Amino acid sequence: MTPAPTHAPAWATPGATRTDLPFLRHRARPRPEPTPEPEPTIERGAVASAPASPLSLDGPAGLDLASPSAPAAPLSLDAPGGLDLAPPDAVASRPSAPASPSAPAAPLSLDGPGAPLSLDGPGAPLSLDGPGAPLSLDGPAALDLSRPDATPAAPFATVTPPPAERNLVHHAAPDSVRNVAVGGGGAPATRHRALPPLLRGFPGVRGAERRVLTPDAPVVMLDRVQSGVGPLRVALASSTPMGMAVAYELDGHEGLLRGPVGGYAPSHHRPVVSLSGTTLDVDLGHVRGLSRFLVMLRAVTFDGTLVVTTLGGARIEVPLAHDGDPGEDLVALSGYVVRGALTLRAEMDVQDDGLRGATAAYGYDEITWRDRDTPVR
Amino acid sequence: MAVNLSKGGNISLTKVAPGLVHAGVGLGWDPRTTDGAPFDLDASAILLDASGKALSDHHFVFYNNLVDPSGAVEHQGDNTTGVGDGDDETITVDLSLVPAEVMRIVVLASIHDADNRRQNFGQVADAYIRVYDLDDAHNDAKVVKFDLGEDASTETALVFGEIYRNGTDWKFRAIGQGYASGLAGVISDYGLNAG
Numbered sequence: 173m174t175p176a177p178t179h180a181p182a183w184a185t186p187g188a189t190r191t192d193l194p195f196l197r198h199r200a201r202p203r204p205e206p207t208p209e210p211e212p213t214i215e216r217g218a219v220a221s222a223p224a225s226p227l228s229l230d231g232p233a234g235l236d237l238a239s240p241s242a243p244a245a246p247l248s249l250d251a252p253g254g255l256d257l258a259p260p261d262a263v264a265s266r267p268s269a270p271a272s273p274s275a276p277a278a279p280l281s282l283d284g285p286g287a288p289l290s291l292d293g294p295g296a297p298l299s300l301d302g303p304g305a306p307l308s309l310d311g312p313a314a315l316d317l318s319r320p321d322a323t324p325a326a327p328f329a330t331v332t333p334p335p336a337e338r339n340l341v342h343h344a345a346p347d348s349v350r351n352v353a354v355g356g357g358g359a360p361a362t363r364h365r366a367l368p369p370l371l372r373g374f375p376g377v378r379g380a381e382r383r384v385l386t387p388d389a390p391v392v393m394l395d396r397v398q399s400g401v402g403p404l405r406v407a408l409a410s411s412t413p414m415g416m417a418v419a420y421e422l423d424g425h426e427g428l429l430r431g432p433v434g435g436y437a438p439s440h441h442r443p444v445v446s447l448s449g450t451t452l453d454v455d456l457g458h459v460r461g462l463s464r465f466l467v468m469l470r471a472v473t474f475d476g477t478l479v480v481t482t483l484g485g486a487r488i489e490v491p492l493a494h495d496g497d498p499g500e501d502l503v504a505l506s507g508y509v510v511r512g513a514l515t516l517r518a519e520m521d522v523q524d525d526g527l528r529g530a531t532a533a534y535g536y537d538e539i540t541w542r543d544r545d546t547p548v549r
Numbered sequence: 550m551a552v553n554l555s556k557g558g559n560i561s562l563t564k565v566a567p568g569l570v571h572a573g574v575g576l577g578w579d580p581r582t583t584d585g586a587p588f589d590l591d592a593s594a595i596l597l598d599a600s601g602k603a604l605s606d607h608h609f610v611f612y613n614n615l616v617d618p619s620g621a622v623e624h625q626g627d628n629t630t631g632v633g634d635g636d637d638e639t640i641t642v643d644l645s646l647v648p649a650e651v652m653r654i655v656v657l658a659s660i661h662d663a664d665n666r667r668q669n670f671g672q673v674a675d676a677y678i679r680v681y682d683l684d685d686a687h688n689d690a691k692v693v694k695f696d697l698g699e700d701a702s703t704e705t706a707l708v709f710g711e712i713y714r715n716g717t718d719w720k721f722r723a724i725g726q727g728y729a730s731g732l733a734g735v736i737s738d739y740g741l742n743a744g
Contacts, residue, residue, distance in 0.1 A: 367607075367614060379742055395606045400613030401732055401743040441587070457591070457661045459613050483733050484743040512613050 367512050374515060380485035385518035392488055392516050399514035400459050402483025406467055406505065408450035410476020414469050416450040419531045421463040426538040428527065428547045459509055466534050467505040468527065474502045480516060490518040501530045551692035559722040562680065566691035570645050571683035574656050575636030576709060578676040588668060589661035592638035594622050595739050597653040602740030604650060609741055621646035622654060641683060642712060644719055653713040659732035663705035670701030670727060678709035680721050695723035705731040
């Protein structure tokens with residue numbers, strides 16, 4: 173409902189002094205300016221050398237995630253063929269392809285190498301309902317969710333703040349914002365394309381709903397409003413001492429934060445990802461710069477619950493129960509921004525090769541390391 | 550000379566700008582000096598149906614969804630500082646593409662992370678919204694403007710105005726309604742849920 177007016181500006185009153193005249197006299201007029209080419213809309217960090225193969229998610233074939241034979245594995249969006257969910261060890265060389273929502277009639281096949289991923293067709297919606305069947309897509313360029321190989325670990329010792337050179341400015345306004353394309357006589361050039369429809373088949377969460385992620389139902393997808401408004405908090409509820417580390421990719425730059433002291437990324441002035449102790453905060457107001465994150469825990473015994481809360485009060489819980497070996501890391505949760513929607517997945521994947529091994533297993537291969545647990549600043 | 554509206558006022562865009570098809574909606578503001586925390590204001594638009602609710606989540610055009618499904622309403626980008634002359638953020642509306650079920654397009658702005666930064670619209674000066682003809686953008690006679698004045702205090706989100714159907718005509722209404730509950734509070738009033 174449109175609210176009723178309650179006040180009128182002073183200048184609207186007869187005889188009152190016009191206060192807007194100085195503004196009008198000095199306000200710069202919009203000037204015609206060339207409009208840049210439309211930008212790709214999928215958030216995966218665009219790599220200049222990425223092959224031209226677009227990410228197509230609009231075809232008739234659906235993403236079938238119901239196969240019981242599909243092993244659980246990290247979701248990777250980096251393959252040349254578009255949405256690449258290949259096994260961790262296959263992600264080593266991973267040029268990114270900016271997705272093209274209007275990708276042509278590229279066949280929607282998930283069965284062969286290099287086949288674009290299509291998730292929007294009427295035929296086969298994305299299904300996660302199969303017993304113990306996390307995301308599964310056969311084929312090298314398909315959605316591969318197989319578990320990464322495990323390797324040895326060590327306790328989180330020191331905190332490494334995000335590299336200073338990663339102080340990124342997010343959402344910098346394009347120069348043309350102040351002088352939007354107003355070329356005389358022409359229609360405004362559209363610089364953005366509507367995002368393609370959300371991936372189908374992933375369960376959502378509404379309002380203050382509580383959702384428990386289980387091996388049978390490990391995924392939840394927030395809608396674009398939930399994914400873009402307010403903070404997202406990931407907090408550990410446990411009486412067992414545990415350390416938390418978070419790998420992230422912001423504007424195409426990867427980094428790592430480690431507890432207990434934690435840190436901020438890209439900077440404390442404008443933190444998008446912040447870790448303090450065993451609490452992670454993600455500023456969803458900058459979600460367009462965020463591609464993905466990975467929450468890892470370290471303890472002798474993993475017990476408790478990882479609790480994710482949204483601004484609107486939705487609560488997503490990841491129960492932790494694992495008797496691990498000393499020094500093991502538990503990759504507990506991954507988050508990927510796909511088509512503007514944040515998708516969370518309970519990974520529950522034990523890694524024993526330190527943070528370096530754990531992050532590498534999930535395709536974070538741009539982080540450089542001083543040792544297996546300490547990234548180079 | 551631009552047409553200036555007062556709060557609650559409305560005007561036919563067709564009369565101000567005959568033949569208007571491509572409308573530019575410019576929002577501007579000037580953050581006052583603060584304790585150092587930067588102001589980041591975000592403009593957005595919601596496409597509403599006859600019941601006053603958003604048609605869907607996808608009809609909320611903001612920094613995480615720059616274009617509505619029809620392509621009629623497009624966010625031109627996010628200015629994180631509000632520094633400089635001219636409109637701080639712009640939303641364009643191709644009236645010819647607006648789906649028939651869309652009756653109103655509400656334009657609002659919110660302060661990002663306002664609670665943590667202890668910011669509100671009381672610290673923002675010279676907020677305004679203007680609607681103009683993108684095809685004749687230099688013609689001041691085709692501009693409708695609403696200066697929000699200094700009314701706001703603790704509000705962290707403001708509905709600046711709306712473009713709405715009136716039969717076959719399009720009109721603009723100056724609103725200036727503030728919300729202390731931020732962007733989440735505004736959008737919930739229009740049927741959207743941030744949780």
